[in-house]
Amino acid sequence: MGAILGYPIYNLVRLSFQQYGLFELLQHHGIPVGLHNYGSILRDSVFWHTLLRTVVFTAANVGLTIGLGTLLALLLVRVSTWVRLLLAAGLVLVWATPPVVAVQIWNWMTNSQNGVLNYVLTQLHVGDYFQHNWYETPFSQLAVVTTLVVWGALPFVAITLYAALSQVPRELLEAASIDGAPAWRAFKDVTVPVIKPALLILTSLSILWDFGVFTQPYLLIGPGHIVPDNYLMGIYLFQEGYVRTEFGRGAAISILMLLIVAAMSAVYVRRMLKVGEET
Amino acid sequence: MGWDVVGVAAFALMAFPVFWMVSTAFKPTDEIHSIDPTWFSSHPTMQHFRDAMDRPYFWTDVKNSLIVVLATVVIAIALSFVAAVALAKYRFTGRGLFVVLIIGIQMLPPAGLIIPLYVVLARYHQVNALTGVIVTYLTFSLPFCVWMLRGFIVGIPKDLEEAAMVDGSTRLGAFVKILLPLVAPGLVATSVFAFITSWNEYIFARTLLNDQSHQTITLWLSYFLGTGRATDWGALMAASALIAVPVVVFFLLVQRRIAFGLTAGAVRG
Numbered sequence: 001m002g003a004i005l006g007y008p009i010y011n012l013v014r015l016s017f018q019q020y021g022l023f024e025l026l027q028h029h030g031i032p033v034g035l036h037n038y039g040s041i042l043r044d045s046v047f048w049h050t051l052l053r054t055v056v057f058t059a060a061n062v063g064l065t066i067g068l069g070t071l072l073a074l075l076l077v078r079v080s081t082w083v084r085l086l087l088a089a090g091l092v093l094v095w096a097t098p099p100v101v102a103v104q105i106w107n108w109m110t111n112s113q114n115g116v117l118n119y120v121l122t123q124l125h126v127g128d129y130f131q132h133n134w135y136e137t138p139f140s141q142l143a144v145v146t147t148l149v150v151w152g153a154l155p156f157v158a159i160t161l162y163a164a165l166s167q168v169p170r171e172l173l174e175a176a177s178i179d180g181a182p183a184w185r186a187f188k189d190v191t192v193p194v195i196k197p198a199l200l201i202l203t204s205l206s207i208l209w210d211f212g213v214f215t216q217p218y219l220l221i222g223p224g225h226i227v228p229d230n231y232l233m234g235i236y237l238f239q240e241g242y243v244r245t246e247f248g249r250g251a252a253i254s255i256l257m258l259l260i261v262a263a264m265s266a267v268y269v270r271r272m273l274k275v276g277e278e279t
Numbered sequence: 280m281g282w283d284v285v286g287v288a289a290f291a292l293m294a295f296p297v298f299w300m301v302s303t304a305f306k307p308t309d310e311i312h313s314i315d316p317t318w319f320s321s322h323p324t325m326q327h328f329r330d331a332m333d334r335p336y337f338w339t340d341v342k343n344s345l346i347v348v349l350a351t352v353v354i355a356i357a358l359s360f361v362a363a364v365a366l367a368k369y370r371f372t373g374r375g376l377f378v379v380l381i382i383g384i385q386m387l388p389p390a391g392l393i394i395p396l397y398v399v400l401a402r403y404h405q406v407n408a409l410t411g412v413i414v415t416y417l418t419f420s421l422p423f424c425v426w427m428l429r430g431f432i433v434g435i436p437k438d439l440e441e442a443a444m445v446d447g448s449t450r451l452g453a454f455v456k457i458l459l460p461l462v463a464p465g466l467v468a469t470s471v472f473a474f475i476t477s478w479n480e481y482i483f484a485r486t487l488l489n490d491q492s493h494q495t496i497t498l499w500l501s502y503f504l505g506t507g508r509a510t511d512w513g514a515l516m517a518a519s520a521l522i523a524v525p526v527v528v529f530f531l532l533v534q535r536r537i538a539f540g541l542t543a544g545a546v547r548g
Binding site: 012078101102107119151155208212235250253262273 | 286287299314316396397401414418422475482503510512519522531
């Protein structure tokens with residue numbers, strides 16, 4: 001067990017200090033180059049642009065996922081039983097949809113010829129979206145990717161938070177409303193403290209997933225349209241390490257990503273380590 | 280009442296993409312190509328499903344996916360069950376390191392693992408081979424299986440196990456008679472979760488398998504969209520629906536337990 005888990009990580013660290021291309025792949029051993037890979041990545045402006053873009057992308061995706069997920073969870077508490085069952089069933093259906101399938105649905109809905117999105121937006125008089133191309137600019141591309149990622153991530157967040165909300169003492173909420181406290185006040189002072197642990201874990205997990213996301217942006221933007229202007233970190237790593245067969249460099253990017261992600265989701269790591277220790 | 284309207288609207292918005300996939304899959308081609316969409320077709324057809332299944336490599340790749348997924352699930356569950364029991368019930372040297380490894384692997388972006396795995400598998404000529412993919416899938420399914428099972432095992436009261444041992448059973452007897460029936464639901468849920476993640480997996484398959492006859496079904500689907508203008512959307516949506524069906528069915532069966540396992544273990548979704 002330890003070997004299966006440990007070996008890839010050991011190998012990853014070792015590779016990041018080596019020059020390892022196609023030639024070395026055939027020879028089965030790399031040439032030690034010390035910190036060269038790290039140095040060249042940190043001097044690469046594409047790396048810094050991609051990092052900034054990915055941080056903004058992650059912030060937007062995590063913010064939307066947690067925000068909308070909380071609203072959905074609160075909604076699940078408010079509605080009558082049949083609506084709750086209906087909404088929960090819908091959420092589970094979305095949760096169960098494989099990501100590659102979801103990408104193809106999005107491709108179909110957003111295609112410029114006769115995609116349903118353009119039709120609906122035009123009908124609703126949001127604007128003239130007749131044959132609008134959603135993949136024109138990197139911003140628009142990543143915005144569409146965001147809708148896909150958030151849509152796919154919402155069910156897990158909403159259902160987990162709904163479970164956490166059932167721990168909120170009803171009497172306290174009632175007392176708050178009798179005392180005439182505004183709804184947002186009751187939410188902030190009664191509800192939030194109870195669901196805070198769940199919120200923290202979900203936020204950390206979302207950061208982890210969204211920062212390293214690959215399948216959705218790669219397939220939705222389309223392998224042929226992936227350019228440095230729309231790179232996210234996962235794709236940057238894939239292009240530099242795998243497509244250009246510079247495995248040493250790719251390994252170094254992985255390590256840098258791991259460090260960044262670990263720093264951003266420190267809460268999750270601490271919590272998981274504690275769970276592991278306790279039992 | 281007001282909230283109910285909002286709830287139904289939220290349902291409609293969330294479920295629409297899935298509805299649209301199913302609706303398109305049954306629609307005649309001229310309705311699909313029309314500028315004004317038809318919401319429910321009055322002439323449903325099965326033609327797109329036949330077209331999808333008749334495309335090259337569909338059945339080969341379904342078979343490949345099944346081989347990979349079943350092998351992964353069986354090996355992962357067998358190994359991780361032992362590891363999870365050890366983790367939940369005993370203290371041993373290197374336990375801390377083990378936990379760190381499990382969490383570390385799960386934190387690595389999947390894209391980060393492809394590099395070392397590709398290099399190692401190339402060394403043993405396992406690129407373009409299903410066995411290489413199975414080994415790869417084990418590296419990510421083992422950690423979450425261990426973590427998820429641990430959550431289920433920890434929930435079993437120690438008294439029960441001890442009572443069985445006092446009654447004259449051996450440790451193994453106590454294990455088989457008491458522990459196994461209690462964790463069976465957990466085992467099922469974890470297996471299903473491993474099944475779903477392996478069935479849905481894309482990036483590892485993409486990097487390791489370059490030969491069309493050796494691809495998984497998710498790869499097959501990802502290559503469906505050609506470069507030409509005339510995409511066969513009907514067949515694409517029919518194929519998507521076919522690939523989603525096993526996942527949806529399994530997921531519905533164990534959804535509650537997965538939700539529990541996820542929050543108990545907090546693993547990749």
